[in-house]
Amino acid sequence: MKAIRISGIGERLTQTHIAIPIPAAGEVLVAVRAAGICHSDAHYRSGIGSLRQLPITPGHEVAGIVESVGAGVSRERVGERVCLHYLVTCGKCSYCRGNIGQFCPDVAMIGKDRDGGYAEYICVPEQNAFTLPDEIPFTHAAVMMCSFATALHALRKARFAEGESVAIFGAGGLGTAAIALSAAMGASSIIAIDNIGAKVKAARSMGAIGIDASDTDVVEAVMDSTDGRGIDVALEFVGLPITSEQAVRSLGVQGRAAMVGLASAPTPLDMYRDLIGKEREVIGVSDHLPEEIDELLALVQQGRLDIAPVISNTVPLDETAVNKVFEEFDSYSGKGIRTVITIE
Ligand SMILES: [Zn+2]
Ligand SMILES: [Zn+2]
Structure with a gap:
C-alpha cells in the first residue's frame, strides 16, 4: 500500500x-x-x-x-x-x-x-x-x-459555562473548531486572535470578533472588546511564549486559560500580576x-x-x-x- x-x-x-x-x-x-x-x-x-x-x-x-x-x-x-x-x-x-x-x-x-x-x-x-x-x-x-475533540476537551477543562466569553489564540484547525464549538455551546462572545490576516477574516466570517495580532496590542484589544473586564475563558492553541502570556493576561477575574498548543519554550509569568491578583487559573490540556x-x-x-x-x-x-x-x-x-x- x-x-x-x-x-x-x-x-x-x-x-x-x-x-x-x-x-x-x-x-x-x-x-x-x-x-x-x-x-x-x-x-x-x-x-x-x-x-x-x-x-x-x-x-x-x-x-x-x-x-x-x-x-x-x-x-x-x-x-x-x-x-x-x-x-x-x-x-x-x-x-x-x-x-x-x-x-x-x-x-x-x-x-x-x-x-x-x-x-x-x-x-x-x-x-x-x-x-x-x-x-x-x-x-x-x-x-x-x-x-474538534481537543477543542471540546479544552472548553471542558476550562469549565466553560453557557453565557461566558471565550478568547481563542490561534485561528487554525483547533482554533476554528473552538469558534464553532463555543458558538454551539452558547458563548456570549467569541474573540479570535491570529497574526495571519486571512485567518482573522475566516474567524470573522464564522461570527467571531477577529483581532489581527500583527498590528494590534492583543491584550489591550481583548480588554477593549470586554469593556475592560477581561475574558472568562482563553484557549491557547499556538504554543508560543508570547501567545501563552497574552492568553493569561487577557483573562478577567477568575478567568481560566487552557493551554493546548505544544510549547517549545518557557513562558515567563509574574505570579502576582498575572495570576494571584485576579485568581486566574492556567490549565494544561492533553488530548x-x-x-x-x-x-x-x-x-x-x-x-x-x-x-x-x-x-x-x-x-x-x-x-x-x-x-x-x-x-x-x-x-x-x-x-x-x-x-x-x-x-x-
Ligand atoms: Zn492533532
Ligand atoms: Zn491504561
Missing part, C-alpha cells in the same frame, strides 16, 4: 510502498478515506514530542471503512463507516478505569507511537473505531478526531476523551455544529502536496485552516 512517512527528524516526508498491515486479535483494518494534516504532525517531524519509532506513518485524524477484522472481532463490522479515536490504551490501569486514558502508562498515539493515517490502510483496536453516521462525510469526521467523540458526533447529527468551515482544502495522498502543508506549518505561513488528505 502507499504510505507517506517520517523517516528522520527534520527530513522531508517520503512516499513509500509498504505491506498492508494485518489486524491482530481485537483489531480492525480500516481503509483510510480521509486523514487530516494537523500542526502536531509537523511538530513530531521537527522533533517536538518524541517519536517512539522511525520510520513512522503520521496522521491521527482518520476516518474510513472497516476492510477486515482480526480474531475476536465481529465480522459484522466489515464495511462499517468509522472514525478513529487516536489514543490506544490498555483499558485496565487506574487511569483507563478512571476515564483518563490519555495518562495510561501504555498509551500509544496513532501517527506518533504507532502507524497513522497518511496511508491507504491502518490497523487499530476495534474499540478505537467509532461508528460514523452516514450523513457525516469522512473529511468532517477526520477533523473531528483531533481539532481528549472517547466520550467527547460521541458528544461531537451527536452535536453534528443534531445540526448544532457545522464542521465544514474548518476544512479549507483537500489533497490526495501525495508526497509533494503533503510536504507543502508541513512547510507552511513550520513557517507559520499557511493561509488555509485545515487540509485533509482524501483517498477515493
Whole structure:
C-alpha cells in the first residue's frame, strides 16, 4: 500500500510502498478515506514530542471503512463507516478505569507511537473505531478526531459555562473548531486572535470578533472588546511564549486559560500580576476523551455544529502536496485552516 512517512527528524516526508498491515486479535483494518494534516504532525517531524519509532506513518485524524477484522472481532463490522479515536490504551490501569486514558502508562498515539493515517490502510483496536453516521462525510469526521475533540476537551477543562466569553489564540484547525464549538455551546462572545490576516477574516466570517495580532496590542484589544473586564475563558492553541502570556493576561477575574498548543519554550509569568491578583487559573490540556467523540458526533447529527468551515482544502495522498502543508506549518505561513488528505 502507499504510505507517506517520517523517516528522520527534520527530513522531508517520503512516499513509500509498504505491506498492508494485518489486524491482530481485537483489531480492525480500516481503509483510510480521509486523514487530516494537523500542526502536531509537523511538530513530531521537527522533533517536538518524541517519536517512539522511525520510520513512522503520521496522521491521527482518520476516518474510513472497516476492510477486515482480526480474531475476536465481529465480522459484522466489515464495511462499517468509522472514525478513529487516536489514543490506544490498555483499558485496565487506574487511569483507563478512571476515564483518563490519555495518562495510561501504555498509551500509544496513532501517527506518533504507532502507524497513522497518511496511508491507504491502518490497523487499530476495534474499540478505537467509532461508528460514523452516514450523513457525516469522512473529511468532517477526520477533523473531528483531533481539532474538534481537543477543542471540546479544552472548553471542558476550562469549565466553560453557557453565557461566558471565550478568547481563542490561534485561528487554525483547533482554533476554528473552538469558534464553532463555543458558538454551539452558547458563548456570549467569541474573540479570535491570529497574526495571519486571512485567518482573522475566516474567524470573522464564522461570527467571531477577529483581532489581527500583527498590528494590534492583543491584550489591550481583548480588554477593549470586554469593556475592560477581561475574558472568562482563553484557549491557547499556538504554543508560543508570547501567545501563552497574552492568553493569561487577557483573562478577567477568575478567568481560566487552557493551554493546548505544544510549547517549545518557557513562558515567563509574574505570579502576582498575572495570576494571584485576579485568581486566574492556567490549565494544561492533553488530548481528549472517547466520550467527547460521541458528544461531537451527536452535536453534528443534531445540526448544532457545522464542521465544514474548518476544512479549507483537500489533497490526495501525495508526497509533494503533503510536504507543502508541513512547510507552511513550520513557517507559520499557511493561509488555509485545515487540509485533509482524501483517498477515493
Ligand atoms: Zn492533532
Ligand atoms: Zn491504561
